[in-house]
Amino acid sequence: MTTQDKTGISRVSFEDLTRIVAERAKADPSVSYTAKLMAKGVEVVAKKLGEEGVELALAAVAGPKERVIAETADLLYHLAVLLAAREVTLAEVEAELAARTGRTGLAEKASRPTD
Template sequence: MSLSALAATIQSRKSADPDTSWTARLLAKGPEKCAEKFGEEAVEAIIEAVKGDRARLTAEAADALYHLLVMCAARDVTLADIEAELASRSQQSGLAEKASR
């Protein structure tokens, strides 16, 4: 599944029944809970990166990407918003962009 397809699925679940959709259940708990869940998944990805287990890192990275998009959806930040930000940053070097923040 592409990130755009995943983002579209997450968007469609915003109006789904929390009893039938994990994504809807997460979103119903609010942005703070979505952020907490993303943090948990990010830490798990970090642990697997340190351990060097490629398969586990791949699985945890997929979880982290999913939960990042859910967290953003909870605050009405779309994948298109994120892509636009990335595109604006591609006009300068990474070091120059970092220094400007």
């Protein structure tokens, strides 16, 4: 679902994106990039997400703002695909974020188990 803000700019929320990805994942892989990517498995989806993260990091350091925006969109799309591939809902991620807001980032990070 695309919405428009007060200035007439079209916007898609991350929640909208996760719904779009879920719908497109059900399509024929010959006509849907999302379905084709999902059919390759979570390992391929995760690798693609990692590649997009690197591209965003590089754009953030050396690219123009427009490139950062484009790479961020790519990263968010591939994140939505990964969440769908792992059957993780946005509500579950939001709940985790909510649980973390009650403490500082340093305290939250210190509470994570070490590997």
